[in-house]
Amino acid sequence: MTQTTEQQPSTAALAAASAALEGKTPEEILQWAAREYQPGLTLACSFGGPSGMVLLDMIMQIDRGVEVFYLDTDFLFPETYKLRDAVAKKYDFQPVGYMSLITPVEQAAKYGDALWGRDPDKCCAIRKVEPNERALAGKRAWISGIRRDQTKQRANMDIVEWDEKFGLVKINPLANWTEALVWKYIFDNGVPYNELHDKNYPSIGCTNCTKAVLPGEDPRSGRWQGFDKTECGLHVPEGQTNEHDFGPEGREAMAQA
Numbered sequence: 001m002t003q004t005t006e007q008q009p010s011t012a013a014l015a016a017a018s019a020a021l022e023g024k025t026p027e028e029i030l031q032w033a034a035r036e037y038q039p040g041l042t043l044a045c046s047f048g049g050p051s052g053m054v055l056l057d058m059i060m061q062i063d064r065g066v067e068v069f070y071l072d073t074d075f076l077f078p079e080t081y082k083l084r085d086a087v088a089k090k091y092d093f094q095p096v097g098y099m100s101l102i103t104p105v106e107q108a109a110k111y112g113d114a115l116w117g118r119d120p121d122k123c124c125a126i127r128k129v130e131p132n133e134r135a136l137a138g139k140r141a142w143i144s145g146i147r148r149d150q151t152k153q154r155a156n157m158d159i160v161e162w163d164e165k166f167g168l169v170k171i172n173p174l175a176n177w178t179e180a181l182v183w184k185y186i187f188d189n190g191v192p193y194n195e196l197h198d199k200n201y202p203s204i205g206c207t208n209c210t211k212a213v214l215p216g217e218d219p220r221s222g223r224w225q226g227f228d229k230t231e232c233g234l235h236v237p238e239g240q241t242n243e244h245d246f247g248p249e250g251r252e253a254m255a256q257a
C-alpha cells in the first residue's frame, strides 16, 4: 500500500460525506474536496479521456494549487503528449509525470518482448500501478474522473471512498455524470481534448493496447483487445479477485521492478 499521510475515516463518515455530495455539481464536490484535503489533494489526469479534461478545467478555476499528475507509461500516443503540452500552456501550469522505474528496454530484457501482448496485467502493474503509488505517496486524497456509467464495476462506486489499494481518500466528482454531459461541458467551455477522440478512439491509453472502435461498439472495447480486461488496475478495489485485478503476479512484478 502507498505510504500516505491520511488516517482512514470511519465508514460512517465516508458514507455521510458521499450522501451529502450526491446532489451536488462536480464543481461543488471539487470545492468541498479542496476545503477538506488541500494541501494534500491531487488530480489524476491521463490526457487520454474527456472526463479528466473536464476536471482539469474545473480545478484550475477552483484551486490552482492542487497537483495534477499523469502516468507516463513510455507508450503514450503522440497526440496525448501534444494535449499535455497544449493544456500546460493554456492553463499555465506544469502537470507532473510519473514513469515506471524500468525503461521499456529493461522491461523487455527482464520479461521478454511485448509483455503487454502476453500479460497486460503485469505490464500495467509495472508501468501504471506502481507509478501511481508514487504519485499518491504523501497525499491525503486523490481526484479521479471515473464515472458510474463507464463499466459494471464502477456502477456502485461512491462519490467519496476510502481507496484500500493506495491508502487514501478517493473522490469521484463525475460519478453521476454521463458521457454526453462530459462532452457538453467540453464544447460549452472550449476545453481542449485528445484529437484521437475524433478518430474513433473513445478511450485512449497506451499505443500497444488501444485500438479505434466502430460506431455503436462499447467505448472501452478498443482497450486490451483479445483480453478479458477493461481496467488497468488503478480503480479495482484491493483484494478483488476477478479478471480486472492485476493479482499477485503484478504485485510480484512491482516488487522486483
Ligand code: SF4
Pocket (backbone or CB within 6 Å): 073, 075, 115, 116, 119, 120, 121, 123, 124, 125, 127, 128, 205, 206, 207, 208, 209, 232
Ligand atoms: S496499457 Fe498496455 S502497454 Fe500500457 S501499461 Fe498496460 S499493458 Fe502495458
